[in-house]
Structures are given as C-alpha cells and as structure tokens.
Amino acid sequence: MSATLTSPDYKLPRDHYLNATYGIRSWLLTTDHKRIALLYLISVTFFFFIGGIFATLIRIHLLTPSGALVSPETYNKLFTMHGVAMIFFFLIPSIPAILGNFLIPIMIGAKDLAFPKINLLSWYIYVVGGCFVLYSFSTGGLDTGWTFYTPLSSVYSNSAVTPAVIGIFINGFSSILTGLNFIVTVHTMRAPGMTWFRLPLFVWAHYATSLVMILGTPVVAITLLLAGLERMFHLGFFNPAMGGDPILFQHLFWFYSHPAVYIMILPSMGVISEIIPTFARKPIFGYSFIAGSSIAIAVIGFLVWAHHMFVTGESTYAALTFSFLSYLVAIPSAVKVFNWTATLYKGSISWDAPMLYALGFIGLFTIGGLTGLFLACLGLDIHIHDTYFVIAHFHYIMVGGAVMGYVGGIHFWWPKITGKLYPEVLSRVAAVTLFVGFNLTFFPQFILGYLGMPRRYHSYPPEFQVLNVLSTAGASVLALGYLLPMIYLTWSMRYGRVAGPNPWPATGLEWKTDSPPPTENFHVTPQVDWEPYDYNNRPDLGLAAGRPLAPAHGDD
C-alpha cells in the first residue's frame, strides 16, 4: 500500500469489539458475531492443520511406487481422516462460519445476527463434534473413506467408525444453525435502504449456501445416524446380508454430499465477487445474474447427486438424467466466470494480494469446473471413475476454488477484522507461491488419473513415479504458501500498520465503520442510498473524481 494514498496517521478506534471486554470468559460466553467468527477461525485453522498433516503424510508415502512410509491399512486411515477433517471441519465451516459470521450483519447494516445465542451454540456444537472425531482419530483412526459407504462402515471396518459418525452427526447441527441464522438475518435484519438487490453478492452467495445447509445437512445427519445405529445395534438398514440396500445409503449420502460441494464453493464465489470490483475499480458486471446464478447453483445442485453413482448399475435413464442435470450446473457457474472477467475488462486493475487470489480462483475454478464436465459425461466417467482424475478435479474446485477464495477473503478483510495491514510484498509472494504450489501438486494428478492410476491405492506401478514425485514436490511449495500468510498475518496483528476504516477503498457497508468495528457494528444505524459496487457516485470513498479512476495503489 503505497504512501501516496494511505495516510500514515490512522489510529485504531478507542473502543472496538476486541477491547470491549477482556478475559477468557468474555470470549467463551460472547454472543458477538465478530468474536464468534474469531473462535471459528481458531478452531477451523486447527482442523486445517490436522487435515494438512494427513495430506503431507499421504504425499510423502506416495514418493515411491511401493509406498515409502506406512502400511496399507494406515494409508487407508490417512486419506480417510484427511477427507473427514478437511471437508466436515474445515471446508464446510470455513468461509460461512468465519467470514460470513463476521461480515453478513455488518454488510447489511445490522447490529448482530438474528439469533446471537444460537450462533454461539453452533460453535460449541462444532467443538463437541470435533472432539468426537478427534477421539476417533486418536483411538484407532478411521478407514472407511470420508464417504462412509455401507456395509464397510457399518459392519466390516475395524476402525473407530462409531465416534466419527457421532461427531459428524453432531457437527451437522452446527452447520444447520448457521444456515438458519443467516437466512433469518438476511430476511429480517437489513438496514433501511438495503433492498435485496443492493445486498452485496457475498450475502447472496451465503443466502444460497444457507439454503443448501438447511435442506441438505439434515438428510446426511439421519443417514449417518442410521449407519451408526446399524453398526452399534447390528440393524440392517443398509446391509444387504440383512435385506437392506447399500445403494440407498449412497443416494441419501450424496443427496447432501454433492450439494455440500456448493456449501464450499458458493461462499468462495461470494468472496471473489467482492474482491474483483474493488481492485478493478468498476461496478460488477451483471449484478443480478451473479446473484441469481448463486441461487441457481444451489437449486440445480440438489438434482445431480447420482452422478457419483454412474458405476453402481443405476438405470440408464436415471444416469442420462443426472448426467444432463450435471451439465446444467455449468451454466450458472460460467455466468459467474464470464461476469467476473467482464468486470475486469477496461478496469483499472491493481495487483494487491486479495486480487491475486481472486484471479487465481477464476483460473483454477475454470479448470476444475471444465474437468467436472468430463466426469459428468457418462461414457468418459466409466474410464476415469475412481482415478486420480477425480481427485485432481475436486481439489481444483475445493482447494483451487474454495481455499483460494478463503485465503483471499481473509486477506481482503484482515484490515477490517484486526484493524492492521500486513506486509504488501510478502503477501503477493505468498499468493503466487500458493498458486504455483497448487498447480504443481494437482495438475500431475489429472495426467495420472487419465493414465489410469486409481485413487485410494497405497502403491502404484513404477512408470507413475515421476508424476507422483512432482505432485509431492508441489505439495511442499503449497505448504509454504499456507504457512507464509499464517506467519505474517499473525505478525501483523501486533506490528502491522494501522489500516483505517477503508484501506482499499471498497464500496460495501462494512467499510463505512471503524476497523476493527465497534461491538454494535455501527455508531449510528446506517441508511443505504447507493447501488452496490458503484464507484462513480461515491465521493465518500475519497477517490479522485472523473474517469478513468486511478488504480488502488499506483500502477505497479
């Protein structure tokens, strides 16, 4: 942030949510959505480390064709626990529970979410669920795959399935309560003048995410409950030996777990929709289309689940229908990508760290999305089903998409959350490192999968070694890309320069209040009388009048 635009004499506000009260009780019993967001930030980061350690062990193991590190049984546990930790305890809560929690009330001009106590309750539920899963991890581990397919999970597995299933069941209610809180808050808590089509696209994305959370999560909860009961009491819901139907489990499981992918990616898309106009200095292109496409993705996302089951022998007509519906998801996804790209066109672009993450997101999400079409194709899916092609595809969506958006969002709103700026050059280096490391890790896996390397195997033929070594090398770079922000963001909390209320500057309501915001978010209830992302009619942002607008921080 060059000195020409950021005046150096900003001071932190005297009273804000961080210094309102002190002591451990003031955090553990808080109902302030901003503090709860930080509680989530800590616990979610903890699970990201757990999942990351498992990922590291997996990649080290796959350095040699016969497996370098662990026994086949342990390898099964590693990839299972990696998936469970990352999906249920990192990706699903990450953006909604941290950034969504922190920002949605401020973005719509409210003092808090509609149900602050339920918000705190959802964090405790998350922690309790997490403890059950950690108990499972540390007392025998889990080897069923994160999908818990029956009857492996309910009858044959010798690992600690029961506590894991209970933990995920409990954790589901955390997600449901967060979604419920967001939906009600968006409906009833908007400030005067904040109409539906003045809502930031971040809020639209979270509204769509919340729909998936409340409609999908209960189904996986009851499904895992049945599988758990089947294991504990030797019942037969999904056990063919007792007349049950294992395919029914898969249908019920994917009815949630495919839409769950949209719980991960939609909030990330919301983040990107905030970052792009800010650093292109232009109103976003096609606001209502981006808003509508979030809802469309949430709705169509509920109608595609059986594309995970093309090889289970489901009827050809069902497969054709699910294939077609899966292709349909590409339309609203492409609407978003085209609109972001169109927003960049003739914008005055600046290359701050959040923007680098956003641009990385667009590219990686596009690759992840397009390879999804390969997998939705009935004929091709038979060939690449359960190979590393699938692994590469969903990591492009979940890591290249969701995590890029998450880290980008953290960078974008860090000055708001902490009131401090982080080192500019280092943050750009980290963004590029993350991008390079990610591609080096996962692009070889597309090739591996296409050549036929199956997923979940602890060994592979020697001719696949080069690509596997490349992937492991990339994972090391990727790890560096995650560690760097953790270090300098933590550093900045103490030593960073004071950011001021609107360092970028951006147009949303959250930038009209102090950084960090006061406990009640605004000193005076705001009145919204401007359109979203409008840079031309906002003299309060302090940008030079007349077009073209100057880039944020010089033309570097």
Add this chain to the structure above:
Amino acid sequence: MHRTGELYGQFETLEQQKESAQLGMWVFLVTEVLFFGGLFLTYAVNRHLYFTAFGIAGNMLDLRYGATNTVVLIASSFTMAMSVWAAQTSRKKLLPFCLILTLLLGGVFLGIKYVEYKQKFDHHLIPGHSFDLTYHVNHPQPGDDAKELAAEREEIDNAARHEDPSQPENGLIALNAHAQLYFSLYFGMTGLHALHMVVGAGLLIWVIRESLKGRFSAAYNTPIEIVGLYWHFVDVVWIYLFALLYLINRHAV
C-alpha cells in the same frame, strides 16, 4: 446483546423480533421435514421391496394403541391452538391451563407408547439376536385371541412358502430378516418422534412456568407461538407415521 424488557438488543422493534423468531422456527421445521424425510424414504423403499413381510409385520402392531395415540395427539394440538389464542387475547388464567393440558396429553401419548413398546418387547419384536417374528404365535399369552393368532400363523406360513416354495424354512428366515427391517424402522421412526415429544414437553414446561408469572399477553407472546408451531409439527409427523406404519395393507386376520 443487552435486553430491554422483552426486546433483545440486535432488534429495533418487537415486531422485527417476532418475525425473526417465527421465520427461524419455520426454517427449523423445514430442516426437520428433511431429517424425517430420510427415514420416510428408507421406509418407502423397503416397504416397496418387501411388501409382504412389511404387511405381516405391520399387522403385528396394535391398532388400538396407535389410534388412541392419534386421537390424544390431535386433542393436544387443539389445546395448543387454544393456548396460542389465549396468549394472543391476554387470557392469563386460561393460557397456563391450556398449556398444562397439552403437556398432560403429551404425557399420555408417551405413556401409551411405553406400554406399546413393552408389548413388542414381550413378543420378541425388538431387532436383534432374539428377534422372532413367530414368537408370539408360538407362545400365546393369556388374553390373546386364539383365532387371530391362528390366522396370523397361517399368513406367515403362506408368505414363507411363497418366498421359497421348495424350502419354506429358508423362506421364513428371509421373512424374519425383512420383518426385522420393518421393526428397525418402526422403532427408529417412532423413537425419533418420541424424542421430539420429549423435547416438546421440555419446551412446554418452560412456557408454563413463564405463563404462570404472567409474562405473555397480546403485546408479547412469541414463545407461545413458536412452541405451538413446533408442537403442531410433531403432531403432523405422527399422523404420517400412523398411516405409514399402522394402516397400510391393514386387514382383519
């Protein structure tokens, strides 16, 4: 957030607070529909797959218990609706009376459910190693209708023969397994429903205490309304359970 009277600090007005609470409860009920929905789907698929076995097993439920409980719950829905009306019209004596009546009817429902479960236990119809579809017809208890048991036995024998004409004893094993599936679902669905009744009873106890303090009136009655919504929802679930579990393919045996 600090509270001023009945108004929590995050809200501007009581109307906004009430609207939020009601919408929140409706959204919660939507999640409940999907929660039960997974069970209903599992039941429907298996009912379709094992129609005969589920029919025989369903006939082993005692219609008298189920029907009585249905009447009891509908009555409790009426007293709950009366409670909401009493709160909205500031009838501060009628309100706790209606709520207590609702709680009592809920207790009667759970009591009858207990007796019914006990009977299934005595008949060896609890899923597990001792599950035996034929236990009851082989071990009649005092007060049983001998004609009914004979008809039941004949029905089981016919179904077993139909399942495996050459070796009816193998057919009986399959029938037993599928009937066990029925009872797994029966206990799963009615058990989950009973759990919701217990939660509802807890909520009722809370609003009864508050209503005895005279807290609810035409100006503020949000808790009564949302507890009412929840209670009616649990009742509606039972109506579906009753029809699905007790009434399909019901016939005099």
